[in-house]
Amino acid sequence: MAGLGKRMRPHTLTTPKPLLPIAGRPIVMRLVEDIVRICGQKVEEIAFVIHPSFGEKTEKNLLQVAESLGSKGKIYYQEEPLGTAHAILCAGDSLQGNVVVAFADTLFKADFQLDTTKDGIIWVQKIDDPRQFGVVKLNEQGEIIEFVEKPQTFVSDLAIIGIYYFKDGAYLKKHLQYLLDNNIKDKGEYQLTNALENMKNEGTKFSTGQVLEWLDCGNKDVTVYTNQRYLSFLEERKAPLRAKSAQIENSVIIEPCFIDADVKISNSVVGPYVSVGRGTHIQNSVVRNCIIQENSHLENLNLHNSMIGNSVKWVAQPLNVSVGDFNQIS
Known part of the structure; x- marks a missing residue:
């Protein structure tokens, strides 16, 4: 190695x-x-x-x-x-x-x-x-x-x-x-x-x-994909995937996900196939198929197929818009 x-x-x-x-x-x-x-x-x-x-x-x-x-x-x-x-x-x-x-x-x-x-x-x-x-x-x-x-x-x-x-x-x-x-x-x-x-x-x-x-x-x-498959392996083995000290508030967790100690997730949808490292906070976000490492703060995000490192602070601005009839936004 x-x-x-x-x-x-x-x-x-x-x-x-x-x-x-x-x-x-x-x-x-x-x-x-x-x-x-x-x-x-x-x-x-x-x-x-x-x-x-x-x-x-x-x-x-x-x-x-x-x-x-x-x-x-x-x-x-x-x-x-x-x-x-x-x-x-x-x-x-x-x-x-x-x-x-x-x-x-x-x-x-x-x-x-x-x-x-x-x-x-x-x-x-x-x-x-x-x-x-x-x-x-x-x-x-x-x-x-x-x-x-x-x-x-x-x-x-x-x-x-x-x-x-x-x-x-x-x-x-x-x-x-x-x-x-x-x-x-x-x-x-x-x-x-x-x-x-x-x-x-x-x-x-x-x-x-x-x-x-x-x-x-x-x-x-391929590492994000490997994380996805390995979470499935652990789920098959009935291995513990969520720490007792993790706080889940007004959120939906779609298994399988690994949620480490002292994680706080609020007003969010997390999963499937997400690993969240120790001490990370996720707020007002949708996160799927991601690896998020330790002590990061993520807010107002929509993440997919992503890797987030340690001690990252990423707060996006929520949209304030006025959209008329028959518009198409992609």
Whole structure:
């Protein structure tokens, strides 16, 4: 999660992308919660690979995420964007035993338990345009026979979604280090798919895993959509979505919505698919399909498909008009 999230600006100018909220909790927290759920056993350690510029507050928040899940947290740094293989190797001290690797700009819906007896599992999803993703090619038995990074001519439509399981973390580390020691790059970076190809050639048997739904957090629109879908997941699980200290006055809440502590909503219609961060006030407004962060004040607004940051004050002027017969206003 060491990327600077430039496609999510202006939000990532002050908050690292993996700490932006989805259904009221940081993206990375939602991700590790789901990984812990599918592991079906205690996760001893959660290692975060970040950029040094994220700062002490971010590091403290990440360690608290790990602690909340009963794990030890560990911070590693990737100072330069040298590729996925390099990023994972930055956490080399944590590559031991059973390891799950995940990139923190993707979320998923899944209903299975991890099979730790397999050498490796690569989670994939069939997509229409695989040119911006690593893909896998399968044989007739459904075994992975080839890994290709961002193919510009069609190889396969099974895109790697950024979640992997390895039975032997030390063996993965060995193959990542081999790429760096021999300066083996693809498209100018050290790619995990090259290490996977080498491991396969040495006899590692990789299986594919399927998730029910794969969600991206790469830009504003897809992040708002991911928030919508994740609220639906939480509603299906009957997870609590409204804090007891939230105040709802003369307002309609159309579920599912996440409403955090000390939120005040008055004379408004909120939802569906809205996440409202702690301490935010919404007044005389209609808000649907939005992410609103903490301690903001919104008044006289009609918002849709929007992201509002922290400590925003936005008070629009209500209209005072005189409209004659047969006018059309749009």
